[in-house]
Amino acid sequence: MGIGVDIIRGQAIQTIGDAGHLERLNIMTDSRKAAADSLFVPLVGENFNGHHYLKQAIEHGAEAAIWMEREPLPDKIPDGFPVFFVRDTLAALQNMAKSYLNQVHPKIIAVTGSNGKTTTKDMIYSILSQSYRTFKTQGNLNNHIGVPLTILSMPENTDVLVLEMGMNHFGELTYLSQMARPDLAIITNIGESHIEYLGSREGIAKAKLEIVNGLKKRGTLIIDGDEPLLDNIQTNVFQIVRCGFGDQNNWRITDVDESVTGSRFTLNKQTESFHVPVLGRHNVKNAVLSFAAARILGVAIEKIRYGLEHLSLTKLRFEKVKGLNGSVLINDCYNASPSSMRASLETLKTLPGFEQRVAVLGDMYELGRNEEALHKSVAEIVKAPLTHLVTIGDKGAWIAKGLQEIGGDETLEVHVYPTKAAAQPYLESLLNDKTVMLFKASRLLALEELSGKLRAKESTNQ
Ligand SMILES: CC(=O)N[C@H]1[C@@H](OP(=O)(O)OP(=O)(O)OC[C@H]2O[C@@H](n3ccc(=O)[nH]c3=O)[C@H](O)[C@@H]2O)O[C@H](CO)[C@@H](O)[C@@H]1O[C@H](C)C(=O)N[C@@H](C)C(=O)N[C@H](CCC(=O)N[C@@H](CCC[C@@H](N)C(=O)O)C(=O)O)C(=O)O
Ligand SMILES: Nc1ncnc2c1ncn2[C@@H]1O[C@H](COP(=O)(O)OP(=O)(O)OP(=O)(O)O)[C@@H](O)[C@H]1O
Numbered sequence: 001m002g003i004g005v006d007i008i009r010g011q012a013i014q015t016i017g018d019a020g021h022l023e024r025l026n027i028m029t030d031s032r033k034a035a036a037d038s039l040f041v042p043l044v045g046e047n048f049n050g051h052h053y054l055k056q057a058i059e060h061g062a063e064a065a066i067w068m069e070r071e072p073l074p075d076k077i078p079d080g081f082p083v084f085f086v087r088d089t090l091a092a093l094q095n096m097a098k099s100y101l102n103q104v105h106p107k108i109i110a111v112t113g114s115n116g117k118t119t120t121k122d123m124i125y126s127i128l129s130q131s132y133r134t135f136k137t138q139g140n141l142n143n144h145i146g147v148p149l150t151i152l153s154m155p156e157n158t159d160v161l162v163l164e165m166g167m168n169h170f171g172e173l174t175y176l177s178q179m180a181r182p183d184l185a186i187i188t189n190i191g192e193s194h195i196e197y198l199g200s201r202e203g204i205a206k207a208k209l210e211i212v213n214g215l216k217k218r219g220t221l222i223i224d225g226d227e228p229l230l231d232n233i234q235t236n237v238f239q240i241v242r243c244g245f246g247d248q249n250n251w252r253i254t255d256v257d258e259s260v261t262g263s264r265f266t267l268n269k270q271t272e273s274f275h276v277p278v279l280g281r282h283n284v285k286n287a288v289l290s291f292a293a294a295r296i297l298g299v300a301i302e303k304i305r306y307g308l309e310h311l312s313l314t315k316l317r318f319e320k321v322k323g324l325n326g327s328v329l330i331n332d333c334y335n336a337s338p339s340s341m342r343a344s345l346e347t348l349k350t351l352p353g354f355e356q357r358v359a360v361l362g363d364m365y366e367l368g369r370n371e372e373a374l375h376k377s378v379a380e381i382v383k384a385p386l387t388h389l390v391t392i393g394d395k396g397a398w399i400a401k402g403l404q405e406i407g408g409d410e411t412l413e414v415h416v417y418p419t420k421a422a423a424q425p426y427l428e429s430l431l432n433d434k435t436v437m438l439f440k441a442s443r444l445l446a447l448e449e450l451s452g453k454l455r456a457k458e459s460t461n462q
């Protein structure tokens with residue numbers, strides 16, 4: 001059995017790191033997903049109570065389970081199946097992660113920000129994994145459950161752990177930062193994501209700055225140096241490194257050149273340039289944040305250049321796919337906020353070699369009481385060389401309404417649809433070898449399901 005953890009009742013979880021050697025735990029939190037030789041950690045969520053699925057967990061590979069004392073054990077669990085009782089299974093998961101972290105003791109880079117966390121995490125990993133045994137957050141597992149799961153998935157010989165930290169309420173990043181105790185902390189940008197719960201961009205900046213609350217002494221905070229809300233950080237315990245386009249930055253981006261292969265840029269007007277195979281000035285900034293972190297860890301320039309050039313990005317982040325009739329589809333639809341939607345639209349405008357540039361924009365969530373105005377604000381940049389605006393959903397329709405109110409670009413074709421299915425026939429009619437089509441909306445819309453119906457068919461004659 002791969003469980004190297006002798007978990008005993010309640011408070012023992014807090015001391016488990018002292019109790020002996022921890023092996024890397026294979027954790028199952030979802031009985032629906034097979035996980036061989038795992039420890040089942042049933043969590044109580046919004047829709048289900050994991051404690052109701054022990055039988056299925058065992059069928060799917062659980063070799064032991066931790067169990068909330070107040071939850072009744074089901075009948076007929078296999079004789080000798082280990083069950084360890086704790087007061088709270090989520091707290092137990094988090095404490096096991098802290099104990100394991102103290103045992104492995106990697107360098108820790110924490111990445112937060114309204115947008116670009118996953119992209120920057122992937123960039124840092126691509127650079128550092130050439131020189132260090134590096135482990136990173138898988139996908140977007142970045143909250144109070146995802147971060148402990150990431151830590152417990154880390155190999156025991158990890159040198160550097162790159163942790164994505166998400167939040168949508170005050171206090172959450174303090175918790176995650178104090179759990180992980182990062183050596184480097186990165187704030188990619190201050191947008192409007194989750195502004196519904198944080199009240200304002202000032203509130204978002206305040207919440208993001210909580211990431212320093214667990215930063216190790218003599219640690220370093222690396223930030224978007226162009227963001228005024230991050231200008232007046234008072235500290236005498238950690239270093240601050242600024243990255244961006246303005247003269248005030250320690251790493252100042254110069255000479256950005258975008259092409260079909262991606263983005264090339266220089267720093268501080270040096271002659272040597274870097275290339276990253278993704279488009280968008282925002283992604284150049286993500287690359288420079290990653291550069292800054294790598295330099296602090298002593299990575300040679302040549303390895304940074306190679307790592308950026310050979311980036312493998314998590315899906316649905318400005319992901320180009322072949323569309324019907326020789327068209328190009330861009331799935332930038334893992335999530336959306338006005339700042340990320342604007343960033344994507346500006347990039348869509350710059351893609352060379354297309355005659356039809358179609359923006360398919362959908363609902364954005366968690367924008368609070370100003371959600372209509374925030375959707376309408378996107379309309380300001382919906383203009384040529386964009387040729388078509390297609391909105392999906394009731395909130396997405398506000399973008400079209402905003403365009404109408406500002407007396408938008410007459411040459412633009414605008415269509416408003418309530419659903420993905422309703423939009424599909426029209427979108428399909430636009431696809432040819434001179435068309436590029438961007439899909440962007442919040443996660444709940446899952447626009448990749450729509451673009452998936454417009455993808456070029458795989459050739460059968462292999
Ligand atoms: C708790 C959990 O992991 N839930 C996942 C589950 O959701 P579902 O609704 O199906 O189940 P419940 O949560 O109600 O069930 C409780 C548990 O029971 C398990 N279970 C259920 C049924 C069954 O038959 N057997 C079972 O064992 C179940 O697995 C639960 O453990 O499934 C969904 C689909 O796979 C998951 O999406 C859901 O995961 C939730 C959302 C989660 O928080 N997962 C984390 C591991 C995570 O990191 N997810 C990230 C997204 C995180 C995120 O949104 N970050 C925001 C910032 C927000 C921070 C914080 N305030 C917050 O609210 O998260 C950001 O901007 O980045 C990801 O998945 O990408
Ligand atoms: N620095 C940035 N500034 C503005 N927008 C950005 C930036 N980086 C990425 N984006 C946009 O945000 C989208 C999401 O990127 P990514 O997944 O890396 O962000 P994230 O912060 O991990 O998102 P989440 O909050 O869901 O974890 C991208 O597809 C792009 O449109």
Ligand SMILES: C[C@@H](N)C(=O)N[C@H](C)C(=O)O
Pocket residue numbers: 140194334335336337364365366441442443444
């Ligand atoms: C899914 C979560 N990580 C997120 O990004 N939510 C916002 C609201 C979105 O989906 O745009």
